[in-house]
Amino acid sequence: MTTTSVAPPTTPAIAAVTAEDPRETPGAARGRRSWWGLAFASPHVIGLAVFTLVPIVASMVISLNNWPLLGDKQFIGFDNYSKLLGDPIFRTALLNTLLFTVLYIPLNLIVSLGLAAWLTPKIRNRHVFRVLFFIPTVTPIVANVVVWRMLYQPGGAIDASVQTLFGFHAPNFLASTSWAMIAVVMMSVWQGFGYNMLIFSAALDSVPENLVEAAELDGAGAWRTFWSVKFPMISPSVFFATMMTLITSFQVFIQPFILTKGGPGSSTLTLVQFIYNQGFQYQQLGLASAGAWVLFIIILGVTAVQFIGQKKWVHYE
């Protein structure tokens, strides 16, 4: 990118830059700056508009049409939405996604908060533990899931260990309607909690030492100190992390897609897999978009509820 292509030298922008002290003429300064600011921001703004704003609007339009992958489209209003709400498979996918979230969020938060509290700066080689717990969050999820697929397999590491230790077979996790979702959740917690642990750990580090010491002098134990002093101090981080984790958890896809293909039956079919199936297996982009919008509205709703609820437990300084 050359300087001349950004601004021809004859524009007032350049004239204003050469003015001796722009702060003395605030009106001129603002005019000058508005030009540069837009110029600098425009590649990103245009890119984001084309590849995010246009699709989000288009998604709404597509959801109001009978829109096959190939072939003619036809406007049908809200028919896709009413079709979805009457579809038992969609309801199953919705319930499964909610079940996943209800199991995943508390487990993720307990594990990440617990380990973050444990890994105080006093722990030797703390950074090694931090990196270790963070590894599965950066490795390809597909690879993580494939590894767990082998662990869960009958005759796999878990089954073989149970047989050796206790003399009976472990359940066939991925083929059992009662175990499959639990297996998906456990795998997801394993691979996902590292992010939150890191965020909580950094937040805990910034809690002023004197507050903790004061609490200890007052005779508060470690448990009490954590919940009465440290937790309120890190509550903004916990709020933010919970919100982001909720958003990602509603979008769970790869784990069930590769572990179980949504099965057995449709016991681990999630919303995103439903959307994928509708769009690219049955080639109904309209119906798939309607499903995506239902997901989006749920996410927005849950986020809004969280924002309203935060006043009760989140303390900003």
Next chain:
Amino acid sequence: MSSGTIGRVRPAPKRVVHRATRDRVRSGIGYAILCLIALAFISPLIYMVATSLKPASETFTTPPTLWGSELRWQNYVEAFTYLPFARFLINGILVAAAGTIINMAVSVLSGYAFSRLRWRGRNTVFILFLATLMIPQDVLVIPMYVMMQGFGWVDTFQALIIPWAFTALGAFLLRQFFLTVPQELDDAARVDGAGTIRTFFFVMLPLARPTLAVLAVFSFISYWNSFLWPLIVVNDVNAHGTIPLGLQQFFGQQGSQWNLVMAASVISMIPTVALLIVLQRHLVKGIVTSGLGGR
């Protein structure tokens, strides 16, 4: 308690000694438990590496064993020859690198505009940027696919690269960084006769390098691991497949050859784990300041 001081040591009150010993024992036990948890946590990956080196007939044994009768490096060769795994690696690197470069370029410019340049509508646009971070990818993929059909980009590299090169995370990260740069630097540059462009390229850009490195790693990892979009937009996996897609296909065809599947998984993990270990300090900082990372 070293031997050199032994003559001067006064016998400590018994209770204090007890408490000190008890505390040390307790923290020792705690540390041992922590190590066990860490070991259990990482054991799936250890098992993955171990299985990738076993002969096929020994991948499932009861009782489970860590090592087979031989270390079979041949598995890695076979992983590369059975499917065009080298192609997937090259594609993955190409797509991730190109996307990352575009993302860094637009983000450093917009991050600068959002922090140190004043222009009408700046805050509104920035809030819109932040809002896009909340939009789930799944809402975008279907219209994005229709758009790719319109561009004639289905099953191309640009379809893998361009649509996700403009995510707002980078603008946010760099804005946070530029806000910390003291105003005196701009003023000094201006006194020296530098305009906005020169100030940006010769003063600000060099300062932003560490933040750009963090963004580069986030961006690279998220491209490298991306699965849903390649699954949708790539038809010819052998030509345009990236690592996760190739791995999924490999798994579909070699589902019974677990040693080969594990070798392929190990290969897919090497680049990002290497980045994590080398750049851990920067990454931790980036995740903490943005709270986002490559989610």
